Every structure is written in C-alpha cells, then in structure tokens.
Amino acid sequence: MADEKQIVDEELQKSPVIAPGYTFGTVTDQIASVVLTRRTPVFWVACFAAGFALLLVFLWAVVLLLVKGVGIWGIRIPVAWGFAITNFVWWIGIGHAGTLISAILLLLNQTWRNSINRFAEAMTLFAVACAGMFPLLHMGRPWLFYWMFPYPNTMGVQPQFRSPLVWDVFAVSTYATVSLLFWFVGLIPDLATLRDRAGNRWARGVYGILAMGWRGSARHWAHHEVASLLLAGLATPLVLSVHTVVSFDFTVAIVPGWHSTFFPPYFVAGAIYSGFAMVLVLAIPLRWVYGLEGLITAKHLENSAKVMLATGLIVAYAYMLELFGAWYSGNIYESAAFLNRMTGPYAAEYWCLITCNILAPQVLWFKKVRTKPVFLFMSSVVVLVGMWLERFVIIVSSLAQDYLVSSWRMFHPTRWDWATYVGTIGLFTFLFFLFIRLLPMISIFEVRTLLPQAKVEEAPE
Amino acid sequence: MTRPPIYGVLAEFDNPTSLVNAAREARVRGYKKLDAYSPFPIEALTEALHLPKSKLPLLVLIGGIVGGLTGYLMQYYVTVIYFPINIGGRPLHSWPMYIVITFELTVLFAALAAVFGLLALCGLPMPYHPVFNIPRFALASRNRFFLCIQATDPLFDRQATEAFLESLDAREVCEVAH
Numbered sequence: 180m181a182d183e184k185q186i187v188d189e190e191l192q193k194s195p196v197i198a199p200g201y202t203f204g205t206v207t208d209q210i211a212s213v214v215l216t217r218r219t220p221v222f223w224v225a226c227f228a229a230g231f232a233l234l235l236v237f238l239w240a241v242v243l244l245l246v247k248g249v250g251i252w253g254i255r256i257p258v259a260w261g262f263a264i265t266n267f268v269w270w271i272g273i274g275h276a277g278t279l280i281s282a283i284l285l286l287l288n289q290t291w292r293n294s295i296n297r298f299a300e301a302m303t304l305f306a307v308a309c310a311g312m313f314p315l316l317h318m319g320r321p322w323l324f325y326w327m328f329p330y331p332n333t334m335g336v337q338p339q340f341r342s343p344l345v346w347d348v349f350a351v352s353t354y355a356t357v358s359l360l361f362w363f364v365g366l367i368p369d370l371a372t373l374r375d376r377a378g379n380r381w382a383r384g385v386y387g388i389l390a391m392g393w394r395g396s397a398r399h400w401a402h403h404e405v406a407s408l409l410l411a412g413l414a415t416p417l418v419l420s421v422h423t424v425v426s427f428d429f430t431v432a433i434v435p436g437w438h439s440t441f442f443p444p445y446f447v448a449g450a451i452y453s454g455f456a457m458v459l460v461l462a463i464p465l466r467w468v469y470g471l472e473g474l475i476t477a478k479h480l481e482n483s484a485k486v487m488l489a490t491g492l493i494v495a496y497a498y499m500l501e502l503f504g505a506w507y508s509g510n511i512y513e514s515a516a517f518l519n520r521m522t523g524p525y526a527a528e529y530w531c532l533i534t535c536n537i538l539a540p541q542v543l544w545f546k547k548v549r550t551k552p553v554f555l556f557m558s559s560v561v562v563l564v565g566m567w568l569e570r571f572v573i574i575v576s577s578l579a580q581d582y583l584v585s586s587w588r589m590f591h592p593t594r595w596d597w598a599t600y601v602g603t604i605g606l607f608t609f610l611f612f613l614f615i616r617l618l619p620m621i622s623i624f625e626v627r628t629l630l631p632q633a634k635v636e637e638a639p640e
Numbered sequence: 641m642t643r644p645p646i647y648g649v650l651a652e653f654d655n656p657t658s659l660v661n662a663a664r665e666a667r668v669r670g671y672k673k674l675d676a677y678s679p680f681p682i683e684a685l686t687e688a689l690h691l692p693k694s695k696l697p698l699l700v701l702i703g704g705i706v707g708g709l710t711g712y713l714m715q716y717y718v719t720v721i722y723f724p725i726n727i728g729g730r731p732l733h734s735w736p737m738y739i740v741i742t743f744e745l746t747v748l749f750a751a752l753a754a755v756f757g758l759l760a761l762c763g764l765p766m767p768y769h770p771v772f773n774i775p776r777f778a779l780a781s782r783n784r785f786f787l788c789i790q791a792t793d794p795l796f797d798r799q800a801t802e803a804f805l806e807s808l809d810a811r812e813v814c815e816v817a818h
Contacts, residue, residue, distance in 0.1 A: 203679060203783035329718055337723040340715045341737040349744040357751045364755055367764075368781070372679070375778035391759070392766035395780050397663075397689055399762045400681035405694040406758040410751060413700075417747045424740055627680040635684045636657045 196291045197629050198473035206474070206630065210621045211376050213469055219616065222468045227612040233605020240598040241316065249319045251595045258578045258590040263317035265570045266600050268425055269453065270310035270607075271351065272446070272566065275418055276454020277303030278358060281365070282414035285407065291482060293625035294474045297369075298465070299458050300362040301620070305610040306457070307355045309603040314347070316599070343427035350424040357417055361410045367393050368403070368624040422446045429573070435516035436577035439504055445497035452490040452536075453566035455483050456559040461611070463556045465620065474621055481549045487562065488543040494569075495537045512582055524589055525576040528568050535565025644791035647770035647818050648673075649801050650777070651787045651810035656682050659785035662808040663688040666789060669804065673793035677771070677786040696757050703753025704746045711745030712738055770816050788816065 197206075244251055254261040277299040284292040315321045327348045329338050338345045370390035377383040393399060426446035429437040459480065466475040505513040520529045539561045548554045575590045614620070627633055653659045656678065663676050663685060676685050715738045719725075724732050759765070771777050771788060780786050787810075789801050798815070805813045 207679070207782045329714060335723075337718045339725075340719055340741060341734060343740075346740040346744075349741045353744045353748040356748060360751055360755045364758065368680075372781040375781045391764040392769060393762075393764065394769060394771060394777075395677045395679060396762075397676040397678070397682070397685045398691060399764075400678070401686045401691050402694050402696055402758050402761045404681050405696045406754050409697065409700050409754045413747050413751050413754070417744075420740070420743060420747075427740075624680045633656060633680060633682075635660050635682060 196476065196478055197294065197626065198476060201473065201630055202632065203627050203630065206626050207372060207376075207623055209471070210474070210619050210623050210626070211373060213615070214373060214617060214619055215377055215382070220468055222464070223612060223616060226608060227616075230605050230608030230610075230612055233602055234609045235605075236598050237602020237605055240595050240602055243595065244316055244599070245321075249317065251593060252599070253590055253592045253596050254317075255588060255590070257581060257586055257588055258575055260317075260574050260578060261590055262571075262592055262596040262600055263313045264428075265567070265574050266603065267310050267313035267317075268446075268570045268574075269567045270306045270313075270603065271354075271425060272422060272450030272453045272570075273457045273563075274303040274306035274310065274354075274358070274454065275422060275447070275450035276458050277301070277306075278354075278361075278414050278418040279451055279454065280458070281361060282411040282418065285411040286415060290629055291479060293629055294476075294621050295458065295462060295479055295483075296625070297362075297365065297622040298461065298614075298620045300358065300365070301611065301614045301618075302454075302457060302461060303358050304355070304362060305607050305614075306454075307351070307358060308610065309607050311351065311355065312603055312606070313599075314351075343424060343431045346424045347428060350421045354417060354421045357410070357414055361407075361414055364403070364406055364410060365622060365625075366618065367391065368395065369619045369622060371395065372623055373619065419447055422450045434577050434581055435510075435512040436505075436520070436573065438513075439501070441497065441500060441504075445494070445501075448490045448493035448497065449566060449569060452487060452494055453563055455487045455490070456562035456566070459483050459487070459555055459559040460563065463552045463559075465615070467552070471621065474626060477550055480552060480555055481546075484543050484549040484555055484558075487559070488540060491536065491540040491543075491562070498533070498537065516577060516580065519580045520572060520576045523576070523580065525572055525579070528572050529576070532565050532568035532572055535561050536569060539565070643818075644796070646791050646798070647773075647816040648788050648790040648793075648796070649798075649805060650771065650774055650814055650816050651805040651808065652776060652779075652812045653785040653787065653810055656685075656785060658809050659787060660684045660688050662787050662805070662810070665808055666787065666804075670795050671789050671793050671801075673790040673796075675788050675790070677777070677780040677788070679781055679783060679785075694761065696754065696761060699757035700750050700754045703757075704750035707749025708742055708746040710749065711742035714745075715741060770818050773817050774814060776812070776814075784811075 252261060252263065254263070277296075280292050280299040281296040281303075284296075315324055318324065327338060327345065329340075338348075367390060370386050371393040374383055374386040374390045377386055423443040423446070426442035430439060430442045432438065462475055462483075463480070466472050502517055505517040508514075520526070540558060542548045542554070542558060548558070579590055580587050651662065653662060659676055659678060660682065663674065666674055667688065667690060674689065676682075676689060678685065716733065719734070720732045726732075771780075771786070776784070777786065787805070787808075789796060789805065795801075802813050802815075
C-alpha cells in the first residue's frame with residue numbers, strides 16, 4: 180500500500196493538475212481578479228461585441244418569424260424538421276460535456292476536473308438555452324408553449340404521454356433545471372469569496388445577496404459535500420437520459436435511416452464528443468488571454484482530447500454499425516436510405532461529416548497534437564462542424580427521401596435558417612462572456628482543495 | 641436564561657492542520673458549542689467536531705419518491721381516467737410508456753429536494769451572523785481558518801477560553817460581538 184501511494188505521488192509530481200507554487204491566497208486572487216478588476220481585456224470586448232451583434236441578428240430573425248410564420252424557413256413537407264431540429268440536437272449535445280465533467284467525473288473522483296467544471300457547466304446552461312429556442316420557435320406559435328404541459332384546460336385535451344416528443348419536453352426542462360441548480364450550488368462558496376473581496380459596494384451587495392450568508396462553516400461544508408455528491412448522482416443518469424430521449428424522437432418514427440435501436444448510445448457518445456470539442460474551443464483561448472495556464476494546464480487539455488478521441492471512435496463505430504444494420508436487415512428501404520446518403524443529393528455533406536468526425540480526429544492519437552493548443556483548437560472546431568453535419572444528414576437526408584419517390588423533395592435552407600442558427604451562436608457567446616465577466620469561471624474552492632497545503636497532516640501517534 | 645454579553649471567541653489559524661488540531665483539542669477539553677470556518681471543505685474537521693451525519697440523503701430520497709409517484713400517477717390519471725384514447729384496442733394503462741416521464745420527475749423532485757434541503761439544513765439565506773462583525777473574517781473565504789467557541793457553551797469563560805485558544809498555535813484570538 181505504501182509503495183502504491185508513493186508511485187501515485189511521484190506520478191502527480193511529474194504532471195501536476197495545478198502548476199506548483201500556488202497558495203490559497205494566490206489561487207483566490209488570480210481567479211477572482213478576472214471578475215473584480217476594473218480593466219477588461221480587449222479580447223473580451225471583441226468577443227462580447229461579436230456575440231451581441233449576432234444576438235441582434237437572432238432577434239431580427241425571430242421577430243420576422245413571429246410576424247410572418249415558419250414559412251420564412253426552408254422547411255417544406257416532407258422535410259418539416261430542417262435546420263430547427265438539427266440545431267436543437269447539436270446544441271443540446273454540446274451541453275452534455277458540461278454535465279459529464281461536473282457530475283460523472285466528480286463521482287469517479289477525477290480531481291483534474293476541478294478547474295474546468297465551472298465554465299463547462301455554464302456552457303451546458305447556455306447551450307441548453309440555445310437548444311430550447313429551436314423547438315419553441317419551430318412550433319410556429321411559441322406563445323402557446325404551455326400547451327405541451329399537462330394542465331386542466333377548457334379545451335378538454337391533454338398531452339399524449341406515449342409520444343417521445345412529450346418525453347422530450349420533460350427531459351429537456353428537467354435537464355435545464357437540474358443543471359442550473361447544480362451550477363448554483365457549486366457557485367455559493369465562490370460567491371461568498373467575491374462578496375468578501377469586492378471593493379465596490381454594489382458588487383458586494385449583489386454577491387452578498389446571491390451568497391445568501393454562506394460563511395464556510397464546517398456544518399455548511401458537510402451538507403454542501405453531500406448535496407454535491409447527490410446532485411452528481413442524479414445528474415449522471417439524467418444526462419444519459421436526455422440524449423436518449425432526443426434519439427427516441429427519431430428511433431420511434433418509422434422513417435428509414437432513423438428506425439434503429441442503437442441510436443441512444445450513439446447519440447450520447449456524439450453528444451459528449453461535440454461537448455468536449457466545445458470545452459476545448461472555449462478553454463484554449465480563455466486560459467491564454469487570462470493567463471490561467473497554471474490552473475487549466477496541459478494535462479486538462481490532453482485529458483479532454485483523449486475523451487474526444489475515445490467518444491469519436493464510438494461515433495465511428497456507430498456509423499459502421501449503421502451501414503452494417505442497413506445491409507444485414509435486408510430491408511430495401513433501409514439500404515436505399517444509406518445508399519442515398521452516400522451517393523445521393525446529400526453525398527457531399529455525408530462525406531464531409533465522415534472526414535470531420537472520423538478521419539480528422541485521428542491526429543489526436545499523437546501526443547504532439549494533444550499538447551499543442553493551436554492544433555487542438557483547430558481539431559475541436561472540425562469536430563463541431565462534423566457533428567453539426569451529422570445531425571443535418573440524419574434529419575434532412577432521411578426525411579427528404581423516404582418510402583415514396585413521388586413525395587421526395589430537397590431541403591433548401593433560407594437565409595433566415597442561417598440567421599437563426601448563427602444567431603444562437605451569438606446568444607451563446609453573449610451569455611458566456613457575460614458569465615466570464617461577472618462570475619468566477621474556475622471553481623475557486625475546488626481548486627483550493629487540489630493544493631498540497633490543503634492536506635491535513637496527521638500528528639504522529 | 642440571560643443572553644451572554646458576547647457571541648463567542650474566535651481564533652484564527654494559518655493552515656488546515658492547526659485548525660483540525662485545535663478543534664480536536666477543544667472537544668477534548670469538553671467544549672460542545674463550537675464551529676469551524678474554512679475556505680474549502682475539510683473532511684477531518686467533520687470528524688474532529690463530531691458533527692452529526694447529514695440528513696440530506698433522506699430528504700432527497702423522499703423527494704425522489706414523491707417525484708416518481710407524481711409522474712406515474714399524473715400519466716395514469718390523464719391517459720386512463722381523464723382523457724382515454726382508444727387506439728386499436730391497446731391497453732390504456734400502458735406503463736412502459738410512462739417510464740421516461742416518471743424517471744424525469746423523480747430526478748427533478750430529488751434535485752429540488754437536495755438544493756432546498758441544503759439551504760434549509762445550513763439555515764440559509766441568513767442575512768446576519770455575528771462572525772461577520774470581525775473584519776478579518778473576510779479571509780475565511782480566502783486563506784484563513786477560524787475556530788469559534790460560543791458563549792452559550794457551559795464551559796465558556798471569557799478569560800479562560802481566550803487563554804485556551806491562544807495556547808493553540810493561533811495567529812490571533814478575538815471576541816465576537818452579537
């Protein structure tokens with residue numbers, strides 16, 4: 180046992196999760212200073228301005244949609260889902276990595292997660308907010324969204340509880356609520372730190388109200404630890420269930436190319452794949468701009484790249500299994516659907532997605548790539564594009580060409596489809612950079628526990 | 641019982657080890673009404689202070705059971721009693737189709753119970769607490785560790801308790817006003 184401990188300790192010294200030389204004070208000051216400083220980096224202003232500009236594009240597209248109706252999008256029967264559901268599935272998948280990092284890695288005792296979980300959880304929240312926009316807007320009359328919930332009404336009707344689309348309403352709204360709660364519980368001790376350190380009276384007041392009087396008492400911490408573990412235990416099956424339910428939207432339908440039983444694990448793996456790509460896309464520039472390389476170290480980037488590679492391989496396996504299933508089933512409609520994907524009107528998108536999702540990420544096998552932030556950033560962007568194309572191909576190519584040749588029809592996105600999609604990227608950027616400026620992007624108290632000084636030395640007997 | 645003139649005595653420490661040792665020492669001396677404050681959770685402290693086991697898991701379990709029942713019974717009521725739809729003679733009580741929403745509501749109610757239970761057990765939100773009267777206490781959320789012995793403790797004696805805390809490798813000891 181003693182030997183084992185020594186080996187583990189040596190291993191930790193070789194590649195530390197947190198760079199050596201930090202103390203409780205410096206960790207606190209460095210992370211809190213991003214929020215409490217008066218100076219705002221040009222990088223932040225530029226990103227926030229870009230996000231805000233795209234947010235205005237989004238609002239413009241939404242107002243036009245409300246005035247004119249969903250006809251301004253390219254959705255025409257049979258492709259009634261088009262961009263809206265593609266973007267919904269893509270965004271909600273991105274959110275999954277945040278919950279994976281905050282909940283599953285907490286249960287597995289992977290302490291390296293402590294310096295990336297806060298902003299990954301924020302990413303989840305904002306990605307779910309963007310995802311939620313699409314089904315709402317796709318309804319055509321978003322102001323009647325409450326019709327999806329069961330409530331006593333004068334119309335005398337109720338939701339169809341046997342439909343995956345109703346399950347989706349419950350799954351996504353539960354996911355958004357639980358993610359928000361988990362994030363806030365983790366924030367309380369750090370809000371107390373900001374309250375105690377803010378110089379400005381207003382800031383002290385606002386952080387003080389949000390911290391609710393947290394004083395770091397041993398009793399508080401004991402309950403807080405239990406609550407975090409329980410919430411992690413609840414969020415773990417929840418996150419797996421959300422993309423499973425999203426995949427049910429497809430598998431329960433009889434459309435060729437959708438109707439298969441392995442969609443749930445395939446969708447969950449794809450979700451984590453794109454989510455980790457987004458984590459890297461956000462973490463790499465942030466650590467550089469804010470000089471946080473000592474807290475978000477090369478080890479974090481490398482571990483995330485490894486998770487990306489592993490889930491990417493699961494996705495590759497799923498693509499192969501999909502083709503095998505179509506062939507082995509002997510179902511001519513299934514085989515035709517996949518032949519159409521590979522050689523039909525959407526062949527370009529299909530091969531592009533294979534390149535982005537399967538071929539390109541193979542460079543992550545090389546340690547040189549995994550340890551070079553620039554390469555890692557680029558391969559993450561490629562994965563995000565690839566995963567978007569995957570959702571697009573699954574939805575559009577299957578709907579455009581189903582059983583009856585006479586009802587085939589191509590999908591042509593309009594400029595409002597693009598404006599809404601790019602607009603949600605703006606909404607995400609806007610919210611994310613607000614968060615960076617107003618709340619600590621790294622969990623201060625969890626990073627303190629990673630420092631060697633945090634260990635209580637037992638007195639010799 | 642009359643209210644003691646002060647809330648208690650607060651000692652400040654440099655590192656978690658001193659705090660845990662001080663908390664153990666205070667327990668050995670027989671002090672019962674004490675609390676420790678630290679900028680991050682310290683497992684050894686829970687045991688040193690003899691804190692009772694958290695009741696939160698029970699609350700979460702109750703929340704989960706209530707959520708699951710709510711989800712299942714709501715669907716049963718709607719699909720079997722309130723709004724039955726006959727689809728090719730299929731059974732109205734189609735329980736496999738209820739599982740997803742039952743699960744989601746179980747998680748939702750359990751998570752709400754966890755968060756509101758946490759706040760209730762910690763007594764938050766609490767707008768005022770005497771320890772905040774000490775300006776140096778702001779460091780409890782940065783890099784300092786505090787131990788407070790409350791004046792309501794039967795063994796509490798202003799001079800003796802202060803002297804005891806000062807003997808414990810504390811940086812500073814001060815009285816906390818109400």
